[in-house]
Amino acid sequence: MLPNTRLFADQMNPKLKIWILSDGVPGHVNQAYGLVKWMSDRYEMSCLEISARIRARNLSRPWMPFLLRRGRRGARIAIFAHHWKMSVPPLAVEPNQCLMAEHKNHSFLDKLSDNDVDLIISAGGNTSFANAALAAWMNCDNIFIGSRRRLDSELFKAHLTMEPVGKDNNIVMELAPTLIDPVKLRQDAPVVKEKLGIKEGNPVYALIIGGDGAGFRYQRDDWLRFVRMMKRYRDQDLAQWLVTTSRRTTRKNDTLIKEHLDSLPEGSVFERVIWSDAPRKVMQAYLSAADRIFVTADSMSMITECISTEKPVTLLYPRLSAPNERYRKAIDGFVRLGFCAREEERHRIGNNANMRDIRSTLLDRLEERIEVLRLRNHEVLS
Numbered sequence: 001m002l003p004n005t006r007l008f009a010d011q012m013n014p015k016l017k018i019w020i021l022s023d024g025v026p027g028h029v030n031q032a033y034g035l036v037k038w039m040s041d042r043y044e045m046s047c048l049e050i051s052a053r054i055r056a057r058n059l060s061r062p063w064m065p066f067l068l069r070r071g072r073r074g075a076r077i078a079i080f081a082h083h084w085k086m087s088v089p090p091l092a093v094e095p096n097q098c099l100m101a102e103h104k105n106h107s108f109l110d111k112l113s114d115n116d117v118d119l120i121i122s123a124g125g126n127t128s129f130a131n132a133a134l135a136a137w138m139n140c141d142n143i144f145i146g147s148r149r150r151l152d153s154e155l156f157k158a159h160l161t162m163e164p165v166g167k168d169n170n171i172v173m174e175l176a177p178t179l180i181d182p183v184k185l186r187q188d189a190p191v192v193k194e195k196l197g198i199k200e201g202n203p204v205y206a207l208i209i210g211g212d213g214a215g216f217r218y219q220r221d222d223w224l225r226f227v228r229m230m231k232r233y234r235d236q237d238l239a240q241w242l243v244t245t246s247r248r249t250t251r252k253n254d255t256l257i258k259e260h261l262d263s264l265p266e267g268s269v270f271e272r273v274i275w276s277d278a279p280r281k282v283m284q285a286y287l288s289a290a291d292r293i294f295v296t297a298d299s300m301s302m303i304t305e306c307i308s309t310e311k312p313v314t315l316l317y318p319r320l321s322a323p324n325e326r327y328r329k330a331i332d333g334f335v336r337l338g339f340c341a342r343e344e345e346r347h348r349i350g351n352n353a354n355m356r357d358i359r360s361t362l363l364d365r366l367e368e369r370i371e372v373l374r375l376r377n378h379e380v381l382s
Contacts (some may be wrong), residue, residue: 021052021122021130027301028124030147034177035121035160038359043376050219051239052122052130053087065150066128071136078133125149131155140189141370145176149323155376158369160362162330171365174337174358176300179374180308182355185288192288198240198270205230206290208283208302211316215323216298220256227260228317229343234268242286243272247369251276287311291350297321297331303340312349313340316319 010213018036022029029049036047054060067074068174071240088116117138122131132155135142141157153167164172198204207230212218233239243261245254254276262271273280283302287293287309297315306313315331323331334340338352367373 003196014273015045016043016372017116017118018045018047019117019120019134020047020049021120021127021134023053023057023122023126023254024047024051025124025126026113026128027299028122028146030301030305031123031176032121034179035123035143035145037179037181038177038363039361039373042363043373045325047265051083052127054084054126054129055081055083061129061149068129068151068155070361075133076127079137082130082133089165092104096355105231118376119370121145141372143366143370147169149319157331163326169369171369173361173362175334175353175355176304177305177359177362178305178308178310179183180284180287180305182308182310185284185309188288192285196242196271196285196289198289202238202240203291204270205233205237206242206286206293206296207244208286208293208295208306209243209245209249210296210299210302211246211250211253213248214298214300214327216296217320218253218296218318219320223253223260226294227257227264230268231264234265239292240270241268241272242282242289243269244280244282244286245273245275246299246302247275247279249266249275254288297323300327300330303331303334307334307339307351307353308354308355310351310353311350314341314345317341317343 016039020032020036022028022032036045039045054064063280064078064081067078083326102125117134117140120131120135120138120140122128122143125147128144128149128151131142131144132151134140135157136155142155143158143160144156145160148156148159148165149160153169156169157320159165159170160173160176161166161170162173162176164170193200193204207226210216230239230241238359243257247259249257258274258277261272271282275281283305287306290309290311291310292314293306294314294316295302295311297317298301303313303315315335335342338348338350340351341348363373367377
């Protein structure tokens with residue numbers, strides 16, 4: 001189901017009407033919601049999440065750039081080439097209440113008006129076609145985060161990337177948006193520690209573990225090396241460890257990690273979550289409680305979330321790592337800016353990321369590109 005005019009407030013409502021397009025990939029969806037969360041400091045918004053998936057992807061994708069160069073007629077065909085679902089978004093912004101349901105016919109296209117949406121936001125190449133098609137059909141502005149998949153840059157009002165792509169609409173970010181709020185993490189830390197049963201005194205270190213992917217592959221020796229590192233900091237700093245694996249870690253690697261963790265002296269690990277045994281979403285709590293964070297370097301979204309805490313972050317690499325050039329350059333940029341350090345750089349402890357400034361700079365640049373944002377900035381209007 002796609003939204004219609006009944007789902008929104010009166011046209012005179014000063015709230016920004018935003019559609020977030022989702023491909024179901026948590027890292028992509030969280031980036032889009034992260035940007036909306038950042039924007040909520042400046043703008044009053046109502047927001048809808050719309051799931052967009054390409055039908056017969058292998059057949060449809062090669063035609064999308066051609067179609068989207070054909071204006072609204074091509075956009076209509078591109079819209080037909082997607083499955084659409086709509087869901088209630090998280091409470092980070094004010095939701096419009098509606099059920100999730102797949103729309104079977106596309107007569108809604110003729111019922112929509114330009115007033116139904118002010119801005120379309122999405123992240124990840126899988127949503128690039130849907131983003132461009134809906135923006136062309138609805139005659140509204142759009143923001144896209146990530147690789148544009150051979151689409152003309154002009155199809156996006158603002159294209160957000162970590163590396164420059166040489167286009168006027170390109171905004172190069174210091175750090176991709178996340179849902180992590182460092183101020184709230186610090187405020188919540190005493191309560192989180194109390195719930196976890198952590199007593200004040202010794203420092204708390206968190207180990208956030210991903211898995212194979214992005215050119216990274218883990219073996220037994222890598223997990224042994226990471227656990228030896230944990231013991232070193234336990235001996236050196238009397239650190240208490242919080243450890244969580246993830247969906248991508250796999251049962252095989254989880255088993256190896258447990259085996260090595262069990263070899264640590266008693267009391268070294270305060271709490272651990274092994275995803276394949278008993279999955280629990282504890283990352284936000286662990287990031288709140290931690291004084292220092294260690295994260296495997298295979299996930300850009302995990303790295304970005306850790307940096308966004310403004311706490312010291314150390315990246316851990318397996319012996320076998322060959323990320324592509326774009327990924328490597330992004331991490332090199334983080335290290336160069338002092339947002340994080342690599343495992344071998346033990347002398348570098350700190351995090352120069354100022355999330356307030358990073359957020360403000362990005363929003364200022366978006367306002368330069370997108371008129372509706374300038375008009376709805378309540379900081380200026382007030």
